[in-house]
Amino acid sequence: MDLWSKLEYVAWALSFVFGALMVFDLIRTDSTYDNDLLTSSREGEIEVTAERHII
Numbered sequence: 001m002d003l004w005s006k007l008e009y010v011a012w013a014l015s016f017v018f019g020a021l022m023v024f025d026l027i028r029t030d031s032t033y034d035n036d037l038l039t040s041s042r043e044g045e046i047e048v049t050a051e052r053h054i055i
Contacts, residue, residue: 029038
């Protein structure tokens, strides 16, 4: 097996890892935030919601 074949397998493995991380982040974001908040057009609404400190 030459160097280019090994690099090809490494590239496929990295693309699989990055794809799995994207799916994990999609699920985590979807379960953390409401869909109305994620599709809002107001800038900074997520940051403002995260910074609210209710005592």
